[in-house]
Amino acid sequence: KNEVEQSPQNLTAQEGEFITINCSYSVGISALHWLQQHPGGGIVSLFMLSSGKKKHGRLIATINIQEKHSSLHITASHPRDSAVYICAVADNTDKLIFGTGTRLQVFP
């Protein structure tokens, strides 16, 4: 069993839909990261959180430390949101353990 599990693996949506991507982890962590990866490889950090909830524009990330679970929500999805979204957890060295990613396609 992987230390970081994401669901779903693939997700398609119509423009405007509300999207949720889930992440569960089985190890002790000091922070959880949500990352976005576009075709070609570039990875962008979206959120780093260790408790509660963070919001940036149309993106919201939540974490429940007791349940070892996090969710990434995208409101009013847009085709430009199409990418792979990766959950990663960090220990106190900041070394990241990654999930396998969720491939999101948003159609107009």
Added chain:
Amino acid sequence: DTGVSQDPRHKITKRGQNVTFRCDPISEHNRLYWYRQTLGQGPEFLTYFQNEAQLEKSRLLSDRFSAERPKGSFSTLEIQRTEQGDSAMYLCASSPTPRGAYSNQPQHFGDGTRLSIL
């Protein structure tokens, strides 16, 4: 902030050859990480540096792999006697030193070096 730079972007080589990749982190970042990503998978940790010191290496990093960060700035990752299984995207990331004992910092990623072994 010019971002994390990796060179080359793509490398195609024959099996058995040696390859070296370079990563230039964001200038004030003390920590530098190397990850490897195969197709359809999430990245996997290889090694990381705090300044010039290599503090941890993954079991994935066989003795054919070596990484250096000689002056605490840029880093190189060398693979000797490449094998088909080394084909992957090699990602570098950097972050500032955490402010407290257990605080974390976001990592800034380069665009990666895609290695193809023929």
